[in-house]
Amino acid sequence: MANVQDFLTSLQEELALNEGDNRFVPLVQEGRVSRTVLAVLAAEEHRIVASDWRSFLTLAGRAQGSAVREFFAGLAQGEGMAWQALPPLSAALGMDAAAVRSYRPQAGCQAYPAYLAWLALNAEPADVVVAVTANFAAWGSYCAAIAEALRTRYGLDDEACAFFDFFASPPPDADEVASAALHEGIEAGLITDAAGEYGRLFQNFELMFWNTLADQA
Structure with missing residues (x-):
């Protein structure tokens, strides 16, 4: 692929056209989602x-180059930080640790992580860099909108909103780390057209997540 940066920009623009299909976030912004459904989220x-x-x-662990490895190691570290922010969110919405453990997850909400787990085992990691990066803009905008609505519509404090704040504001060096991983993938000839397929499916599965929740609002 001659110019992966252009491909990434094109893919992001293509995915952005579908962002209006998210039926859940506007409902949260309007304060029309019950706290029970927010607790499900x-x-x-x-x-x-x-x-x-x-x-x-x-x-x-599967990455062939150091930059791609660093990219995913950084994302893993971020998930660890996000994990620490989840209990205050759940508690603010009336769900304690025992309730979280006993909660039965829904297929429509778990399709995205299931697909990422499939990619982790089957896809070329450099292709997944492209797909994940293309999806980040939409995910970050959704989190920013929800964080604001939780404060203004539902009265949640900063501690309770920290999970969504975290994803709404990526680290300052996020673009640099992603660019280095993309460049490494290009130089090694590891990035293929499959990256576009992965990115489109990511966006579809993410919309499935949000709209599964919207159906319960």
């Missing part, structure tokens, strides 16, 4: 973060 994220943490570590 937090419980689902407990499963997702734990799974994605392992998936990113697996991708880091």
Whole structure:
């Protein structure tokens, strides 16, 4: 692939066209989602973060180059930090640790981490860098919108909103680390058209997550 940066930009623009299909985030912004359903969101994220943490570590272990390895190791570290922010969110929404453990996850919400786990075992990690990076912009914007709504519509404090704040504001060096991983993948000839397929499926599975919750709002 001659210019992966252009491909990444094109893929991000393509995925952005589908962002309006997310039916859940606007409902949260309008304050029309019950705290019970917001607690379901937090419980689902407990499963997702734990799974994605392992998936990113697996991708880091399978990576052929140091920059791609660093990219996924950084994402794994981020999931570890996000994990620490989940209990205050759940507690603020009326769900204690025992309730989180006994919660039965829904297939529509777990399709995304299940697919990432599949990629961790089967895909070329450099291709997954492209797919994950293309999906990040949409995910970050959703988290920013929810964090604001939780404060203004639901009265949650900073500690309770920290999980969504974390993903809404990526680390300052995130673009640099991703660019280095992409460059390494290009130079090694590891990035293929499969990256586009992975990115589109990522976005579809993410929308499935949000809209599964919207159906319960």
